Amino acid sequence: MTGTLVLYPKNKPLIVLGGVEQSLLEQIKAQCGCNHCTCNLNGEEVDFGQIDYVMWKEGSLNFEYGF
DSSP: OEEEEEEEETTSOOEEEEEEEHHHHHHHHTTTTSSOOEEEETTEEEEOOOEEEEEEEESOOOTTTTO
16 A cells, blocks of 8 residues: 655654555654664665654645645
8 A cells, every 4th residue: 555654854844755655654653753764765775864753644645735
């Protein structure tokens, strides 16, 4: 199942990841509050820094209405 992740990093703008598997949500949730939240996206290791909160929405967000 794919969906959209919204990451709330500490002292940085929001990060929105679309079309990702729900397993990535679990991977990031397990690292919330750590200094370095890392995951593998498209075969590349990505470090998002410290993530305070993560939101999951099945499917995609409708940016025209804000969600």
